[in-house]
Amino acid sequence: MKKKYLLLIIFLYLIPSLEGLTLKVRYADHPDFTRVVIESYTAFSYQIYTTPGKIDVVINGNFTFGIQRKKVHSRILKEFYWEKNGSNTIFKVILKKDRFTIDYFTLINPFRLVLDIKELSSPVIPELEGKGAGGISNLNRGIRYTKTIIIDPGHGGSDRGARGPSGLLEKNVTLAIAKELKSIIERNLPVRVVLTRTEDINISLEDRASIANNQKADMFISIHTNASYRKSAHGSETYFLSLHASDEETRRLAYFENNSDKLEDEIFPENAEDIKLILWDLAQTSYLKQSSQLAETIQNELNYLLGTTNRGIKQAPFKVLSNVAMPAVLIEVAFITNPEEEKKLSSVKFQRQVALAIFRGIINYLKSTEVK
Amino acid sequence: MKRKERILLISLFIIVCILIILIILSLKTEKIKVSREVTQTYFPNIEETTEKREVTIFFPSEEDSLLYPEAREIYLTPSLIQQAKQVILELIKGPENNHLPTLPPTTKLREIFITNDGTAYIDFSKEIYQQHPGGSEAEIISIYAIVNSLTYNFPQIKRVQILIEGLEKETLNGHIDLTKPFSPRFNLIASNKEP
Known part of the structure; x- marks a missing residue:
């Protein structure tokens, strides 16, 4: 590993010093994102920094671009320019909109750095936009079917969750963010919000799911803070359920997905309870698509808030999500094991920002589903 | 009579004391046995083969x-x-x-x-x-x-x-x-x- 890295560094150091290598840039608008591609004959290492309306691509090495500054005709891009900064070359992308998310990856032969930029629609939220008349009525169609939202503050009581290096406890942070989110939603939307716990008490994962199912809720949002063996681990992640895809279960699942309507009519009364139990066990499976959309709209907002650029939507077999019969996600707001993020998580201001970001995500999700 | 009664009482008392001590001791050794089982470390015996x-x-x-x-x-x-x-x-x-x-x-x-x-x-x-x-x-x-x-x-x-x-x-x-x-x-x- 190390050798490779060293070679790469030497390689990067030698080539550009011979002549400032020229990088090619191209871009294209796609239906829901805009792609910018930086192409090079040699691989380069880079870092990407975002601020509202601006992307800085710091390329390590002495490179040049064809033109100093270029106006761009695109839905979201405004212009490109670049400058030298010591041994780095900074390529700047100016956008027409402040709010966006970015996804990036590299391809080889030739080496290309690909940036996929997606505009974030700004939801109309009365609280955020002053008077904002008509905000709610615009949303009315979207929230017609949404009556109850469950917020699940992770851990609690003797289960304190993860612990930060200076002693911050996950159970306290999750409850604070959940309470803030509840009050923001209730101030802005005509829906009922139920917390699975409102104080520092133990609640089993099964009970959390039961509360949601018994309330016949339309959305389940579990709030956690992440922990890792990696000291540098940082950023938000939003999870939705992945099944334990054992072969047997996949077959069973396929059977139920294909036959669940028929099944309800065909079961004999004495077996009804068994079948229901099995369906309950797979409660989340029929909502996976909606759950993934909800995860994406929330994660986009959290990325924007934290300035993180990875996608951060992940799938794993979470116990608490598996029994929930509604769109459900689990948010790992930030890493409590990272000293910097621990500090942020302990501040009331940041907790409120996180709650607002999740709220924006919920609104965007509701808007996207209103067509149905 | 009184002396005999006293002697009887004292000997009874001593017997009871000895019994109690014995019971406590046996309980303690039992506890020790139990805790030994619990804290026993698990070293799976791996067969050392040449290959x-x-x-x-x-x-x-x-x-x-x-x-x-x-x-x-x-x-x-x-x-x-x-x-x-x-x-x-x-x-x-x-x-x-x-x-x-x-x-x-x-x-x-x-x-x-x-x-x-x-x-x-x-x-x-x-x-x-x-x-x-x-x-x-x-x-x-x-x-x-x-x-x-x-x-x-x-x-x-x-x-x-x-x-x-x-x-x-x-x-x-x-x-x-x-x-x-x-x-x-x-x-x-x-x-x-x-x-």
């Missing part, structure tokens, strides 16, 4: 949330369970290269069972969750380090279920469901990632 084989086990790295391979040599025992035990013990022992541990080093491997249909049950001591940092990322990485390390090296093992102190446990620390067996997720291995 060895190379295995690949997976550890997290500071770099990202993926798993990185490390090579180890284990005894090529005729028993698959013994080979699997050696892989898990290496995982508990921790990384040799620049990687990070993924299981608390105090964790003990209690037993491994493998069913005919290829499900391996790995029974750990309680330290696996008590000393664990918690959090989704750490849980996912710990679980799939175990699952991938076993399924990668032993094609006979198709899925892995984790037991703790001989029992099924809901989760390590409130996140990933341990009540069902895990299939491998090789997309969590760093080298399998697209360049």
